[in-house]
Amino acid sequence: MDHNGIDKIFPGIDKNLITIVENRIDSFEKSLKKSGLQIDPDLDIEADLIKVFLFSEFVAASFSKNPDIFKNLIDSKDLFKTYSEHTYVDRIEKTISKNMPVTMVKEILLQTKLIETIRIAWRDLTDTAKLSETLFDLSCLADAIVDRAIKTIYEEVCEKYGLPMDNQGNFQKMIVLGMGKLGAGELNFSSDIDLIFVYPKEGITNGKNMISNEEFFTKVCRRFLKFFSAGSHEINFYRVDTRLRPYGDGGPIVMSSSGFEEYYQAQGREWERYAMIKARPVAGDKEAGFKLLKILNSFIYRRYFDYGSFDSFRDMKHRITLQVKNKKLKNNIKLGAGGIREIEFFGQLFQLIRGGVEPNLQERKILKVLDLLQTHDCINAATKNDLKASYVFLRMVENRLQAYADLQTHDIPEKEDQRNILALSMGYGEWNNFAKDLTSHMQTVHHHFSQLLVSEDKEKPDKEMQELKELWVNINDPQFAADYKAIGGFKEPDRVLNILRSLEEHPNTKRLTPNGRKKLARLIPVLVRKIGQQNDPEAILVKLIDLIVTIERRTCYLSLLIENKGALETLITLAKKSPWIITFLSKHPALLDELMHPATLYSPPGKKALEKEMGTRMAGIPPEDLELLLEELCVFKQINYLRVSAADVSGNYPLMKVSDHLTYIAETVLTQVLLSAWNIVTQKYGFPDGIPDKSTDSCGFAIIAYGKVGGLEMGYKSDIDIVFLYEAESGVTKGKEKSIDTIRFYSNLGQRIINALTMHTPAGTLYGADMRLRPGGNSGMIVSHIDDLEDYFKNQAWTWEHQALIRARPVAGYKKLSSWFNKIIKAVLIEKRESKTLKKEVGEMRERM
Template identity: 45%
Template sequence: MTEFEAGLNRLPEPLRQELAQYWESFNPAASAVGVPLPTGPLLEPLITVWAGSEFVARACIRDPALLADLLSSGDLTTPFAPGEYAARLDRQVADTADETGLAVALRRFRRREMMRIAWRDLAGLAGLEETLGDLSELAEVAVSTALDRLHGWQCRRFGVPGDAEGQPQRLVVLGMGKLGGGELNFSSDIDLIFAYPCQGQTHGAKVISNEEFFRRLGQRLIKILAEPTADGFVFRVDMRLRPFGDAGPLAISFAAFEDYYQNHGRDWERYAMIKARCIAGDREAGARLLEELRPFVYRRYLDYGAFAALRGMKALIAQEVERKGMRRNIKLGPGGIREIEFIGQAFQLVYGGRDPVLRQRSILRVLDHLAVSGRLPDSAVSSLKQAYEFLRRVENRLQAWADQQTHNLPEDELAQLRLAVAMNYPDWAAFRLELTRHGEAVLQQFAQVFGGAAEPDSESDGNALARLWPGNPGEDRAQRLLSEHGFEEPARAWNQLQALKTGFSYRSMESRGRERLDALLPQVLQAVAASPQPTATLDRILKLLEAVARRSVYLALLTDHPHALAHLVKLCAASGWISKHLARFPLLLDDLLNPALLYAPLDRQQLAMELDRQLARVPTNDAEELLNTLRYFKQAQVLRVAAADVSGAMPLMIVSDHLTGIAEALLRKVLELAWSDVLPKFGPPCCVVAGVPRQAWFAIVAYGKLGGIELNYGSDLDLVFLHDSAGEQQVTTGLRPIDNATFFAKLVQRMIYWLTTRTGAGDLYEVDTRLRPSGRAGLLVSSFEAFAEYQQHQAWTWEHQALARARIVAGPAALAERFQTIRRAVLQRERDPVVLRQEVCAMRERMRTELDASTATVFDLKQGRGGIADIEFMVQYQILANAHRYPDLLIFTDNIRQIDGLERFDVLSIAHAARLRHAYRGLRRRIHRLTLQEQPAQIPADEARAERENVIRVWRQLMEGDTAIEHP
């Protein structure tokens, strides 16, 4: 038994005879050209490869020297470095003088390298990504090299094509499909589009238009690549993806190209352009062209209509598969490669306008990002990637057998066994079992992503409400139907529906948007009917739908994702504030798709990481996108807090902690951005203190609700800005030096710009700077020395009250400690308690006179007697009166922990502290709930009477000297 025959024994019997025939043909061919037969370790991979590829076996028989060269060079066992193909092909075509010689060189190069790629793949020496990448680079290099030479030869005949100013023009070749994505399979067509920058003519002896020049050049390029010769072909070329398809010009100017996609581009062309990449010619111009087309492919808004469009495309493909009996097709059949690509590309089309990471061409990288971003579960992405890699390996083995473009599983038993063995399975049954497993996983994920809304049961009780829209059942019947389904004010609910139907928003919608709304409203009515207050909830949702009607993609989101609609109804039923928040910022509707994230606010560390992650996706120097990203981050994080809040999963104090954390994360980032804006212009601010030069730094002090860690929805920020520049030579050290005070003023102005500029995504926060030294009359930013001087010698008592709630929220730790030292020194000053009480009471009475909205029937929760402000003033009075004796009273800035401290040091009795804590929490909780319902902070006068009376009782004893013992 020969060594070759012994090697065959590891293969199933039906395959041995086939390989024995190859060997019998190879022996004399190798001997004829003096090529030694492979032996030893070279023989095992040869048997494996020949068993999987007749193409490789026939190539070895036809040209044994080629196999000998590949073996001796080490190319079969070594991956190529980037650029290796281009360098090798350049050497091979260096001496070609005409198209005939170029065609021969390209075909021989292609045969050698395809044999090498197939060998490494089948022998298990290369992973899938290397194989697909090598095939793509081989095609790209062949196109680019051929184009360069053809362009030069054609320029000799007609002259160089130029624009109106005579600047040279080059053809731009866009690779589409798997070539564009760097994922070309073994025997694929290459999809190309030809374009050129602008109209003009050649500058030579025989003048022709640029259009004619590039049309001829494109024809010659296609011929040299695709025309079969004695040496075969290089790559089959498909030009049908160009504008207007086969009916369109072969090469098109950039202007006409852009006009086509703007006015005629269809959904499937958006899908196709995801993969577009300039692979040859003027690559710089090609990059500009693709950038111009980016808004066509990736919409700035979240384009949920992409799900429906791709679902429609898949349905058409499925019909064609059934019609042509293609269920064995691993690309287009059920659970095939196309379904995996559609899943990834649907998310790209929906989110790519806002998430640049999704604008990449590799489906595997796209799937990775969908897992990282939480848009698909890790388990789903893992199963999709495993299926994709399995199916692409099957695809390559099907095509590597005879170098033919096929995606159909074989029906012949021998071919089935051959494929199974090439995929490392012992038989067809084992292979088929694994194929079925992957296909079912893909089908499951495809159904979850593209399943859409379930069709309502025509006999179901809920479907009776569907007759209300878009039909017109008559007022009496409609109201009776609404009443039967729990609408407490059926006449009002019917009027709301009629107002929407007859209103401008509905009547002016384009047909697609109206169809989407007509499909959505029956689902809305059914979902709203199950809510606690259907009429009020319907009113909120209809207003939201009217606000987003012109962007019907949001209607598509809710129609295609019933669970998102369910969460929307839940949130709108719980809070008018949330419904208006979503109506103002409909981008947030995207968050309804992932309830696991929607109801789980981030902690402070997570907030900072997520903000950095989102900002990292913003293109450099895109200030508008940066503003919008900051604002969307804020709106999305606040929505998360509100959703968790109304779900009952979060106590009031924790809600404020989260809202405060969001504000602090954004303030720190805005300070960082402002530094990066101002620093390059003027250089760092420096100063010389006691002869030692150093950089000056900056800090943000938070007062009020932010300082007290008690932010509510919609709270503004009370801020004071401080810098530590001092001593001599207080100037910046850049090319345009300015004094440090001016530098920090510009820094603050830039921060306020980042915080308050209103865009389509709203603003970040309203900023109040009136608590700075000297108020509106003072400088916008002060030095620490000036701040300390003002607080010690000029500040009013009410300003020291405010200082009790102040803390540093952004800036170096050293400045935070310095601020605390100043704050302690000011607040620990010993004060006359009688004078202090008089001043605090006078300020409280003045505030009450100016701000209290209470009446005989209405109580103002904030400013009314016995309300929030009374509690805060009492706490601040006691802090100022006692901090010189108990410095630890100054550790915290929030009211509850300050009350705890006053109780711990016996400044407040246990009873007083308990009454104030209970009242403060209860009143704040009411304010909080009213905010979520978009109501003023007022309640009927007979509500919360016990809490108010307790606060008034404590006020009288502490602030008015009433020592009488009062019992509840």
């Protein structure tokens, strides 16, 4: 193999590096010759071989010691293949036979790790694989090895003690949760793996040597840890870290599901919520693992915007900052200032705050999280692009550092040769250019990290603020309060004192925890001061104290107003202009988060933007979770009603535009409700015969809006007048075991839509729905066939029903049916009428009205 063209691949390469790579290739070629192995001379891999042997001492040494591994990877073409998620499991299982000794399984797994790590390193170092593929492959490999190890050890322990059973006689399997980078599917070379072990239920084994399930699974875990405690002279096995389990090193190595759940719900701390974001079942009973994580979801993600945990998050950030300073981690790309950890903290902080309300933020992969944060307007595009680019760069550096010698390191090397090799592996011709970009990335990351959790509650200490703080603390002291002849810009200080006393004496305030009282004491002086700067401050104070009484038991909302000066000022502005908005916020306090986004608060999204927002909100909701779906729809409606009302009272929108936007919101909701109901009904009964395709655009069903929605004249409290149409011929549904006739199918669909619109959820109700304008009124069918509708309007409808058609229009469903309906109403409305009869009927209608 001719390798004299090294300087052509790396122009200007240092002579020391040429010597290094030549020596490694010479050693490899001698091993090939000694083993009698030959490589196809026509195979064009010389350039890649030079790169890999320069960039990885580990791969070069492995190939020299085991040239057959190289030959097999070449002959099988595995070096040039992309693996699927199941490839590693399938290959391992083919090499493991039943009742194989644990020691032999371990040797097979070690050899598999060596071969596949070499393959992954080759593809990474030659830029054949993107970063995402490398992280995916490393994670899948670890999953497969851990899963096989657990199975083998479980079977070994079962032979001695029998199968573990619960009290109902069901077999029990181990649940293994991967945490950190393994859990996220973002594992790097030479990484630790963080694992937590759980077993489903208490019970005993069914063998001759019966032991409790706790003892059984403890034995499995101990043997598993011993299994991974040492590798071989050729490859390191995974270092297993179990310190993220409940109670840490002081806790049991494995817990039952009930004990596990009880710990997190009763004692779980903020950093444990943070850690559980990336948790994923990686081995054992994965189905049970996902069920367990679903139970813990309410611990990880609060069902509200979690601003109440800001102090805990600040403490976590402070500890990260201190560690950087104390350990002098300047050259550490993971833990140093601007390192990988700071990017992950940035994303996960927003997930903890917002993930319970915006379920699609419940994502393990940081790059997807950053995209979603921009989608939800948590960060701007520039910040997202900065952090994503830096994350990819730093993770590539991490992999190149660790692939060099298969060592767990995150430190930039001190030796000149190793620095130059690192620079070349990253595509740089010289070290200085690489170092410049590395510094730039880390400085950018640290800048964004430093901006997190910067409190806006930093009023300059002055006499007025100090007096207001003292006033709140002593609000019930008559002598102290009597000294206040003036409070800020308020004209009636006695009235202000009474308003504040009413808050202090309110039952909700009395029931506050010490932490809640502390937060209220921080908010009130700032609030009073800012309100005092407004016109008619007493009236504004009354409105906002009423709001605070409603929300104060959920101290996260107090934190939101304390932490965000802009949100507090926006709230005061809205209170000044609209009592209705403050009442609306009192009923739906989760909407306070919208005060932090003035760009959308005063400029409501149009129809297309609403549809996009709806798609984003629905993306993270399981289709079968109807309750959560309807709750999310209510939140969608409320958020957008708040945006429209804010634009309305600020004078940004005229009345016509307000009505248009309220109508767009209703149409978007109706479209989504139809889609959800359609999915549920077709899942149960299959599809009606003869529909063009299975989407709601061709479902043979349409929603017709009348009245305020039809006329684009929606108000804030408007109900919606709707009629349902279908066009399918008589027949039965197909595709499921249970089939029903077409009329029943569409009636069922219509009834589900009505139920969804009117059902009460924790977030409220969508709309009042009125169907009295359908043919036959309240006594008519819930759905009408288009032919019957046409006949009804031509031969049976009253004049007032024809008049109602003036504002009727299709708003959701089958477009062809909608077009058909429009033709029918046009024909009805332009039909010639006898003027005297018409005048008489219209007059009678007006008298009745």
